[in-house]
Amino acid sequence: MTTGIHPVASLLAAVARGITGVQVQWAGCEPSERQRIYFANHSSHLDFVVLWSALPSEIRAKTRPIAAKDYWENTALRLYLAQNVFHAVLLERGAVAKAQHPEEAHFVGRHLIDQMVEALGTQNSLIFFPEGTRGTGEKLAPFRSGIYHLALRRPDVQLVPAYLENLNRILPKGEFLPVPMLSLLTFGKPIQVEPDEDKDAFLERAREAVASLRRIGNA
Amino acid sequence: MMFQALHDAKLVWLCSGVLFLLVVSTLIGHLLKSRRTDANRSTIDNLNARIRAWWKMAAIFALAVLIGKVGALILFALISFLAMREYMTLVPTRRGDHLTLFWSFFVIMPLQYYLIGIQWYGFFAIMIPVLAFVFVPTSIAIAGDTEHFLERAAKIQFGIMVCAYCLSHAPALLLLRIPGFEGHNARLLLYLVIVDQMSDVLQYVWGKLIGKHKIAWRVSPNKTWEGFVGGVASATALGTALWWATPFTPLQSAGMSFTICLLGFAGGLVMSAIKRDIGIKDFGVVIEGHGGILDRIDSLCFAAPIFFHLIRYYFVP
Numbered sequence: 001m002t003t004g005i006h007p008v009a010s011l012l013a014a015v016a017r018g019i020t021g022v023q024v025q026w027a028g029c030e031p032s033e034r035q036r037i038y039f040a041n042h043s044s045h046l047d048f049v050v051l052w053s054a055l056p057s058e059i060r061a062k063t064r065p066i067a068a069k070d071y072w073e074n075t076a077l078r079l080y081l082a083q084n085v086f087h088a089v090l091l092e093r094g095a096v097a098k099a100q101h102p103e104e105a106h107f108v109g110r111h112l113i114d115q116m117v118e119a120l121g122t123q124n125s126l127i128f129f130p131e132g133t134r135g136t137g138e139k140l141a142p143f144r145s146g147i148y149h150l151a152l153r154r155p156d157v158q159l160v161p162a163y164l165e166n167l168n169r170i171l172p173k174g175e176f177l178p179v180p181m182l183s184l185l186t187f188g189k190p191i192q193v194e195p196d197e198d199k200d201a202f203l204e205r206a207r208e209a210v211a212s213l214r215r216i217g218n219a
Numbered sequence: 220m221m222f223q224a225l226h227d228a229k230l231v232w233l234c235s236g237v238l239f240l241l242v243v244s245t246l247i248g249h250l251l252k253s254r255r256t257d258a259n260r261s262t263i264d265n266l267n268a269r270i271r272a273w274w275k276m277a278a279i280f281a282l283a284v285l286i287g288k289v290g291a292l293i294l295f296a297l298i299s300f301l302a303m304r305e306y307m308t309l310v311p312t313r314r315g316d317h318l319t320l321f322w323s324f325f326v327i328m329p330l331q332y333y334l335i336g337i338q339w340y341g342f343f344a345i346m347i348p349v350l351a352f353v354f355v356p357t358s359i360a361i362a363g364d365t366e367h368f369l370e371r372a373a374k375i376q377f378g379i380m381v382c383a384y385c386l387s388h389a390p391a392l393l394l395l396r397i398p399g400f401e402g403h404n405a406r407l408l409l410y411l412v413i414v415d416q417m418s419d420v421l422q423y424v425w426g427k428l429i430g431k432h433k434i435a436w437r438v439s440p441n442k443t444w445e446g447f448v449g450g451v452a453s454a455t456a457l458g459t460a461l462w463w464a465t466p467f468t469p470l471q472s473a474g475m476s477f478t479i480c481l482l483g484f485a486g487g488l489v490m491s492a493i494k495r496d497i498g499i500k501d502f503g504v505v506i507e508g509h510g511g512i513l514d515r516i517d518s519l520c521f522a523a524p525i526f527f528h529l530i531r532y533y534f535v536p
Contacts, residue, residue, distance in 0.1 A: 021304065136314070172314055179320040180300075181308040 005061050006085045013053035013060075016046050020170055020183040024054040027213065028189030029160060031056050035125055036158045038063070038187075039147055041210055042129035043137035043168035046178070048086070051127055051162060054185050063125040066116065068093040068133075089119040093132065113149045120154060130206065137168025140211050143203040151193045151202075161188040161206065163213035186213040225285065227402075229464045233409050234284075237277055244270050262427065276515075280412065284405050288393050289336070291408060295390045296332040301512040303328060303382035309497050310374045315364030319355055319375060327351050328383040335391050343391065347384040352376060381490075381520050382513070388523040395527075397534045400466040407530065410465055411479060414458040415522045418480040419487065422450025439491040442484075451480040466534055475529065479522045486521030490514070 016022075040051055048065045055063055069090040072082035082088040091112055099105035120126060128150075130143035151159055166183040191209050193202050225231065248267045255263045283294035307320060327347065334343040356372040392407045426446025434442045458476020462469045490513065 166308065169312065169317075172317060175317055177318070177321045179307070179317060180304055180324055182304060 008085045012049055016049040017053050019178050019180050020050055022050050022183045022185050025186045027186050033059055036160050037126045037128050038160045038162050039128040039130050040162040040164050041140055042131045042134050044171045046167050046171050047164050064089055065127040116150050117153050134173045140207055143207050148199050148202050158190040160190050161209040163210055184215055188213045230406050233464050291390045292332050292336055299328055299383045299386050305513045306378045315362035316371055319358040323379050331383050331387045338394055351379055385520040385524050388527040395535050397466050406464045411526050414476045414479045415483045415519050417457055418450055418454035418483045419518050421453045422446045425449030454480050479526055482522040482525050483518030486518040490517035
């Protein structure tokens, strides 16, 4: 599915850039129209919009966020923003853990990956927060395994790590009013699943790839 | 009234003087560039970059002054905002400070400039040192996080004082009613900014030319006694020579510009000490491309309130 950019999305992106004064650095790769999965740390509602706004507009039009279904379907406004404005791929969080027996877990997990593979299609890119939920910004939580399975299914898609700095101070979890501090966004060198690398090793390496992009310490 | 300033011949002379300085320094910059060697290449490139930045700053400032009081207020409110943004980004704050910071940026700072706009001097003078002083620690205490409490409250208070309160005294010069000088206050603002910024520039130039003995090498490796004495003396001479644009006699003008230079130096030194404490070189360097507004105006923050009150005490009946 190719999607145009919703005017509200452009507006929110401009506002987010203004509030966060974000300075973007492509340290490990250049902006490119090829299919990519951008994966980053997650500490603020601004994370997705800021990362998305940092991409050139022709890439932006084909880049969709992965978001938690339970949260974004909760109110009509959130659903509108997720579905109509940002064309988010809404996935059920914790569905695998809730499964009654291993076979069901396997089936549910496979279904989630199917949805992401379908969203990627032949020309889309995805924005992914593998921690699964917003943290305090001090430490990265362990990555969920979705990114690993997705990478195995679509080895042709580049995995680009990114680090969003200071957004946890601008709009932390649970706050509605932003404080306009300055922030940084760094894109790192693409990684891939190495031959005979197991799931846990890859997830730890992916997490390290994000963490290593941090440029200044947070309080 | 818009562009009223154009009818003030002496103000136009001041602006022309600045333009002349910019042209001359640009020519010198070009001359040096053609003669640069590997040894001084970075210094000369840095000098030319600074001159280019000065053109932009002077243009923005001139436009704001020409528009009049509202222009100056908007410009300085914007500078306060950007400076406070740099400061608060680099000073460690905690989650419990969030709402207090929101108020600092979106209520306290704009209110300070609004009070100048409606010419409410009494409230302008006490709003931050009295009300915000009490508000900041109270609001942090209500948020409930007591870790480093005093430090956090003090750091936020200091940021609001320097970036909003102190700096707002520059456009507040437009409020003062000096008998026989009505309608010309924009010249005072220009005088303050010219003497203050030229003092910075001349201290840098003298320091580069003959600087040897460091004043406080722990705080700022670039500040030397030679730069300080040469810069303050020449900027004071410049300020004295501009007495015709002010309500001052030449001697008073010398005293005023000397005070501005000394306080400007103090401001630069204090902000350098804060930068060393945080562990950075420039407020603008950590966040590349953001220019370091606070590095540019640190001297003005200390000079503006004292200059304002000296005039208010001696020249406003």
